[in-house]
Amino acid sequence: MKTRKAIIYVRVSTDEQAEKGHSLSHQEERLRSHCLHNNIEVVAFFKEDHSAKSFERPTFKKLLDFIKANKNLADMLLFLKWDRFSRNAADAYAMINQLMRMGVEPQAMEQPLNMEIPEHKFMLAIYLAAPEVENDRRALNILAGMRKAMKEGRWMGGAPKGYRRSRDENNRPCIVPSKDAELIRWAFEQMATGHYHIDEVRKMLNDKGVKVERSAFWWMMRSPVYVGKVIVPPYKDELAMIVPGQHEPTVSERLFYEVQDVLEGKRRKELPAHHSKQEDLPLRGFLKCPSCGRNLTGSASKGNGGRYYYYHCKNACKERQKAIEVNGSFYEMLLDISSNEKALKSFENILSDHYLKDNKQKKAELEKVNKELEVIRKRLDNAQMMTLDGALDATEYRNIKAKLEPEMSRLVRKQTELNSKDENEEEIMEFGFYFLRNLDKLFTVADLEQKHRILGSTFPEKLVFKNGQCRTTSPESAVSLLLKPSKDLKGNKKGRTKNFVLPSGEVEDNGVEPMTSCMPCKRSSQLS
Numbered sequence: 001m002k003t004r005k006a007i008i009y010v011r012v013s014t015d016e017q018a019e020k021g022h023s024l025s026h027q028e029e030r031l032r033s034h035c036l037h038n039n040i041e042v043v044a045f046f047k048e049d050h051s052a053k054s055f056e057r058p059t060f061k062k063l064l065d066f067i068k069a070n071k072n073l074a075d076m077l078l079f080l081k082w083d084r085f086s087r088n089a090a091d092a093y094a095m096i097n098q099l100m101r102m103g104v105e106p107q108a109m110e111q112p113l114n115m116e117i118p119e120h121k122f123m124l125a126i127y128l129a130a131p132e133v134e135n136d137r138r139a140l141n142i143l144a145g146m147r148k149a150m151k152e153g154r155w156m157g158g159a160p161k162g163y164r165r166s167r168d169e170n171n172r173p174c175i176v177p178s179k180d181a182e183l184i185r186w187a188f189e190q191m192a193t194g195h196y197h198i199d200e201v202r203k204m205l206n207d208k209g210v211k212v213e214r215s216a217f218w219w220m221m222r223s224p225v226y227v228g229k230v231i232v233p234p235y236k237d238e239l240a241m242i243v244p245g246q247h248e249p250t251v252s253e254r255l256f257y258e259v260q261d262v263l264e265g266k267r268r269k270e271l272p273a274h275h276s277k278q279e280d281l282p283l284r285g286f287l288k289c290p291s292c293g294r295n296l297t298g299s300a301s302k303g304n305g306g307r308y309y310y311y312h313c314k315n316a317c318k319e320r321q322k323a324i325e326v327n328g329s330f331y332e333m334l335l336d337i338s339s340n341e342k343a344l345k346s347f348e349n350i351l352s353d354h355y356l357k358d359n360k361q362k363k364a365e366l367e368k369v370n371k372e373l374e375v376i377r378k379r380l381d382n383a384q385m386m387t388l389d390g391a392l393d394a395t396e397y398r399n400i401k402a403k404l405e406p407e408m409s410r411l412v413r414k415q416t417e418l419n420s421k422d423e424n425e426e427e428i429m430e431f432g433f434y435f436l437r438n439l440d441k442l443f444t445v446a447d448l449e450q451k452h453r454i455l456g457s458t459f460p461e462k463l464v465f466k467n468g469q470c471r472t473t474s475p476e477s478a479v480s481l482l483l484k485p486s487k488d489l490k491g492n493k494k495g496r497t498k499n500f501v502l503p504s505g506e507v508e509d510n511g512v513e514p515m516t517s518c519m520p521c522k523r524s525s526q527l528s
Contacts, residue, residue, distance in 0.1 A: 006035060006076040007044045007104070009063060011084045013051050024049070027080045034109050035078070043074050052087040053135065055095055067102055077106045082124075083131035084108070092128045143235075150232045153246040160225055161212060162250050175247045180210050184226065188251045191221060192258040221259055226250040237395050239402035242409070253416055280309040280323055282451045283330060286459060288473055290466040291317035298323060311465070321465055329470040330463070334440040344436055351429060366418040373411045376404050 010027035024047050035042050044066060048059030055061075067074070077099060079085050085106060086092035099106050105115065111127050113120045146156050155175045159165050162184035163175040183205060190201045202217040212220065224231060224242055228249030234240040278284070281298035289296055296311045296319065309323035380401060387397040435442065443454055462473050 003039055003041055004076055005041045005043045005074045006078040007074045008042055009077055009079045010047045011052060012049055030080060031078055031109060054088060055091055067104055072103060074104055077104050079108055081110050082108045082127040087131040087135045089128040089132050147232065147235065150230055151243055153230050153243050155230055155245060155247055161220060177248055177250060181250050183208050183210050185251050188255055188259055191262055192255055194262045221263060227253050227256045238398055241405060253413060257413055279448055282448060283326060286455045286463055287311055288462045288464050289313040289317060289319045290464050291319050326465045331440065333470045334443055338437055338439045344433060348433060362418050369411050369415050376408050380404055
């Protein structure tokens with residue numbers, strides 16, 4: 001009897017080894033024992049830990065290369081069962097034909113077949129289809145389990161940036177904030193300002209130690225996972241949905257939606273200007289040329305044994321002003337603002353009335369939103385009851401729910417915004433007027449960076465220096481009202497200052513000039 005020569009092949013995937021105990025050593029032992037008792041010579045041995053869903057397996061590719069390089073060395077490829085060979089029937093038939101053409105017959109020790117007997121092909125079809133059906137059923141069960149978990153608000157998959165994998169009290173997998181959560185929140189806050197391009201924020205985050213690729217950072221800024229929600233993707237006739245997650249949110253809904261508005265171009269803020277680093281040129285970046293409207297720059301000139309600073313325009317208009325005169329006029333302007341008590345008092349009254357009126361409007365709008373939410377919730381409850389009673393099928397209910405949920409999310413977001421109120425509102429107003437009443441002193445004692453912050457928050461519309469005077473470029477700005485002479489602010493009979501609006505004819509088109517023309521020297525008094 002002719003001795004057959006075989007190549008032994010054993011395979012196991014990680015989950016099979018854990019669930020069924022298909023260890024590689026056990027398969028090898030049984031195959032070698034079979035060869036010993038059946039006069040089969042083992043000429044090569046291959047083992048691998050890989051899925052059998054396809055033949056794109058590293059070890060199996062080496063096995064084919066071995067057969068091609070050693071023709072007629074073996075006439076059989078021996079494995080334990082057909083599911084060790086393949087779990088894809090179509091690929092398995094193609095590989096069987098390829099091996100047979102190479103003179104090697106694939107054979108399963110526990111499921112032997114004679115390929116020359118036509119009826120055995122029925123058994124082959126069963127042996128090959130069974131593991132594929134098992135794989136498909138397992139995949140469906142896993143998918144159903146994952147969708148059920150996602151609908152319950154559990155995050156599936158790898159932990160996103162700012163989170164780490166953990167276990168809850170029931171020992172189920174979950175995600176919890178990691179040490180990077182604070183930096184992720186910081187990135188959202190920077191994006192919400194509207195002052196940075198998204199890639200600038202990403203690079204700043206990278207510099208702080210959280211490395212994120214460009215596409216991953218875009219996903220981060222868009223993903224509801226950071227507000228404690230989970231997206232359930234669409235599947236067959238089920239539409240996509242967003243459900244409340246079981247994990248802790250990293251950012252508030254208000255901050256998240258502010259970032260979405262910035263990314264969608266609904267809310268853009270003017271980028272900050274490039275400011276001077278020279279103490280003698282604090283207004284560079286905040287002055288406009290009175291001739292051409294471009295921003296003035298600044299520089300120093302040498303002469304008479306010293307350095308003299310100038311604000312000047314780079315355009316052909318050749319605008320050039322001494323920095324000491326412009327700075328002095330600006331300090332005078334700050335003094336005029338701080339000393340105009342009637343205007344400041346009027347502003348306090350205006351804001352008090354505004355907040356009262358605003359709160360009434362918010363309350364009315366909140367009642368309207370609450371009513372609309374109640375209507376949508378009732379519609380969903382009715383649809384659910386009709387589904388339970390059999391008047392609606394599950395597909396119709398899901399479609400109704402998918403149509404109503406986006407509108408509900410929008411109303412909930414609006415409800416959150418209307419309910420949000422700064423707890424320190426009165427303290428903020430008090431500090432704001434304290435700031436205005438001491439604006440000249442605060443600016444004098446501030447360092448250069450603090451001066452720029454004061455300028456940016458107090459004069460966002462920029463300044464212009466013309467005819468020896470500093471003035472605002474916008475005649476209807478809040479600063480314009482503060483520079484209005486006190487005698488023009490008349491009280492009513494009850495002693496309360498009127499809420500005033502300036503007629504357009506009372507102010508020149510090119511801005512508001514200060515009340516006095518004296519040039520105060522630089523004051524060094526400090527606030528206690």
